[in-house]
Amino acid sequence: MPDVKEIIKQIQLITYGAYGASGQVAALLGEPDSDPKAVAKALENTAARLERGAVELRAICERSMPLVSSIGQKPTLAPLDIAGQVEVNEFGWLHIQLNTLLPHCRFAPPLWLTDTITRLLDQYEGRRGKLPMLDHALLVIEELCDVDSRQVYDEDNKGWKAVSNAIKGRLVSDDDQFSLSVCLLAQRSPEKVCHIYVLPVQDAGDFFLMRSDHFPFSR
Numbered sequence: 001m002p003d004v005k006e007i008i009k010q011i012q013l014i015t016y017g018a019y020g021a022s023g024q025v026a027a028l029l030g031e032p033d034s035d036p037k038a039v040a041k042a043l044e045n046t047a048a049r050l051e052r053g054a055v056e057l058r059a060i061c062e063r064s065m066p067l068v069s070s071i072g073q074k075p076t077l078a079p080l081d082i083a084g085q086v087e088v089n090e091f092g093w094l095h096i097q098l099n100t101l102l103p104h105c106r107f108a109p110p111l112w113l114t115d116t117i118t119r120l121l122d123q124y125e126g127r128r129g130k131l132p133m134l135d136h137a138l139l140v141i142e143e144l145c146d147v148d149s150r151q152v153y154d155e156d157n158k159g160w161k162a163v164s165n166a167i168k169g170r171l172v173s174d175d176d177q178f179s180l181s182v183c184l185l186a187q188r189s190p191e192k193v194c195h196i197y198v199l200p201v202q203d204a205g206d207f208f209l210m211r212s213d214h215f216p217f218s219r
Helices: 003-031 036-064 110-130 161-167 199-210
Strands: 084-088 094-098 137-145 181-187 192-200
Touching: 003 036, 036 110, 084 110, 094 110, 110 181, 137 161, 137 199, 161 192, 192 199
Parallel strands: 137 181
Antiparallel strands: 084 094, 094 192, 137 192
């Protein structure tokens, strides 16, 4: 197990970095003639630090977790299902439901989203066994939301590449144009969720036919 003092130091560096970034936002907002672009950039920087910090904290927690030798011993905290869930439906298509919408992708794909999907897949494979890798896959990402909850309307501004980064080399050999086809969809709904499907590209016709008939894809 890593040294406790070193763990605390790492956590403090992460939180202090995020706190410092938020201080810049507060300073800009305190100016009467603050530039909206500068405020937006400072907010993005704060969000990036918090997101990266969350991923780093996850890694620290895993490295610090002691091995449990007692068989059947329950963890102290029950697992949370707030991130989403993974299933393979009756057609053999992988379905990931994220309980959030795709974030803005101003500079780079959001690391926290790739990390979250990776962990959901890890949990699924830990229970059900390794998922097969496809030679040529279709990635379909469909958001369900209402207008008020959706802040990023343009598809090219959404962080969908974080999803393809998570499945590259795991569910499909590569994310180049000949290995992975991508489709971004959306529909109005009071829900605020994101459905992700990974299926063989030859099943695309069946997928869209059933979608047009409002056939449920998930259990």
